[in-house]
Amino acid sequence: MGGHLNINHLMFLGQGALWTISLSVIALIGGGIVGFVIALARISPLKSVRIASAVYVQLIQGTPLLVILFLGYFGLAAIGLKVSPLAAAGASLTLYVSAYLGEIWRGCIQSVPKPQWEAAEGLALSRTQRMTKVILPQAIRIATPPTVGFMVQIIKNTSLASVVGFVELMRSGQIVNNSLFEPFAIYAIIAVTYFAMCYPLSLFSQRLERRMGRGRSNLAPA
């Protein structure tokens, strides 16, 4: 077949890994911004906003990312927009991440102890002041470990962007495999690379969680 794995192949895979990281950052920032809006909408005083955001979350969370990616890819084309795989993947991942981060962050905001909400109200702070000065600073602390943990999911899920032709780590592995045909070795290298990107984040998230959990009673999981 086409020879052996050489330095050029590894360089190509490294480039793919950089695109994986770039796409993950795009998804995290885009999904984070939309997700923050979703989290606030989910606890809005307006019932219609709460329902609309709940439906959004249910729809996105009930659809596989792969299908969302296809919808983004073909949907943007269907309305006449010529899109690059990067734009399609970025937009689809933003939608996907926003639904999950929105729910995670809603939980964090709501888990700020009730007396804090009441105290803020008692001090006659406006809703915006209550949020920005009392609730959110505490919610951010609670939200950090699960958000870092979710970044692992984002990195892993960018691998699906390979199916709409975005050349990230997975796709670059498939391309290298097409010329070498050593699938097991190449996918093993890919797996190790993903692991090297994700495992430090997992450990970091666990450590944050443990640090926060210290001194608290043993809460039930789930």
Place this chain on the structure above:
Amino acid sequence: MSLQLDFPAVLERWPSFVAGAALTLELAAFATVLGALLGTLAAVGRGTHNALIAGACKAYVETIRNTPLLVQIFLVYFGLASLGLKFSAFTVAVAALTINVGAYTAEIMRAGFEAIPRGQIEAAEGLALSRLQIYWHIILLPAIERVYPALTSQFVLLMLASSVCSQISAEELTAVANYIQSDTYRAFETYIIVAVLYVILSLVMRAGFWGLGLVLFPRRRRLGTPL
């Protein structure tokens, strides 16, 4: 910007969609049952005093949880092939999904085990229950009851993740969609229908697990635990 949707052209393929959805559910059902068993074993293994077994279980869980399912599927697919073993795409898909969900199940179950108060086990020992009885009645069943909501959402996520098996042409819903869209040139409509079907499948699964929970854990109903 002109968007013209032609759903009838795609919807006339409804038997294929239904067959794909059925196969997706079948895949998910197999992987859920096998993954639950594998995950429980891994969680028990992680808790044993044998460092070798505990280490192996931890390595399994961390490796799977930190690599993408798509890569795992290809590794299983080509791994079995390079061992000279020939299996259908469906079998490979079940194997890969089982290995994947097993790792997540193990973490959930471990959390359940760790939440069992020591006093409960000591009390059971005081009542002279056998080791097996203690494991079953005091540790395993209460742990499952406690983590049931987390477990079931994991299994719904597994059903959605099975869409990735389309990449090794297991003929589940997404693979059917890929075929239909290349045949009808109606990609957007096809994937909208598929998305709706997945939403329906996940709602059906969640309702099913909720009902099962009522039957399995009647105590929860009295406590009014939400779905």
